[in-house]
Amino acid sequence: MLDERQVGSLRFRLDLSRPIYEQILEQMSSAIARGDIPLGEKIPSVREMAQALRVTPNTVMHAYQEMEREGLTETRRGQGTFITTSQERVEQFRTELAHRVMEEFLQKMKSLGYSWEDILKYLQAKRGGDSDP
C-alpha cells in the first residue's frame, strides 16, 4: 500500500493520508479525462485491480461505482467495467471538474486577500521558471 503500483497501463500512487477508494477514483477519472484510456476500453476487473493494488475488492468496487455514477464507465454484469464510449460525456466531465478546481482556487486566494492582479501576476511569474508541456 506504499506509493506506486502499476496495473496494466495505469500507474497508481496511493498513500494512507486519504481514503484509498477516493484516490483510485481521482486517478482513474483524471486518466479518463485527459484521454489516457481509450473510449470503450475494458478496465481491470474488481478482483484483478484489488489484487494488484493489495486492497479489498470492496474498496475497488466503491471507486468503480462512483465512476459509473459520474457516467464515466459502464458496467456490464458478468462482463466487466468499460470506459464510456461517449466522447461528449468525458469532455463535459473534464470541463466541469476544471471549473470546480478553478472556483475553489480563486475562492481560497480571495479569502487570503489576493486580488485578480495578484493572482495573475503570481501565475505568470511562476510560469517563467517552469516548463510548458
Added chain:
Amino acid sequence: MLDERQVGSLRFRLDLSRPIYEQILEQMSSAIARGDIPLGEKIPSVREMAQALRVTPNTVMHAYQEMEREGLTETRRGQGTFITTSQERVEQFRTELAHRVMEEFLQKMKSLGYSWEDILKYLQAKRGGDSDP
C-alpha cells in the same frame, strides 16, 4: 451548528461536511492572514467561542492550538489567546499558504491535461465577467 454564526467581529460559516476544528482554524487563519484582525489583539476565550459556536470547548481548543503551532497566536495561561505581534510571521504564513494553494491548483489542472496556455486563457476569460475588488 448551521451555516453562519457571529462572534465579535468574526463571522463563521460551519457545516457538517468537514471537521469543525478545521473550519474554525481555516477561517480564523485567513482572517489573520488578510489582516482582518489587528496584531496583538485578544481573541475570544475558548469557553466564550465554544458557547458562541455551540461547540465543545475541546473543539475550539483544538483549533487554537493549531494556530499557536503555526505561530499565528500566542497563548498566555490565565490571560487568553492573542494574535501574534509579528507582522513578518503573518506575511510569511500568508505567502506560504498562497504558494501551497497555487501548487495544488496547478497540479490538479495539469493532471486533467490543461497546459499553461489553457490555464491562463481560462482565468483571463473568467476575469471578464467578475468584479475586481
Added chain:
DNA sequence: TTAAGTGTATTACATGTTATGATACACTTA
C-alpha cells in the same frame, strides 16, 4: 486572600467513515 476568568489535561462515551475479510448470489461467456 478570594473569586472569577483564563488555558490545559484527562477520561469516558458515542458516532461515522474507512477498510478488511469472508461469503454468497446473479449474470455472461467460453
Added chain:
DNA sequence: TAAGTGTATCATAACATGTAATACACTTAA
C-alpha cells in the same frame, strides 16, 4: 458446466471526530 464477471451482505476493526464532565494551574482584579 466452469470460470470470470459485478454485486450484496455481514461482522469486525481501526481511526477521527465530537461531546460531556471534571479537574488543575495560572493570572487578574476585587
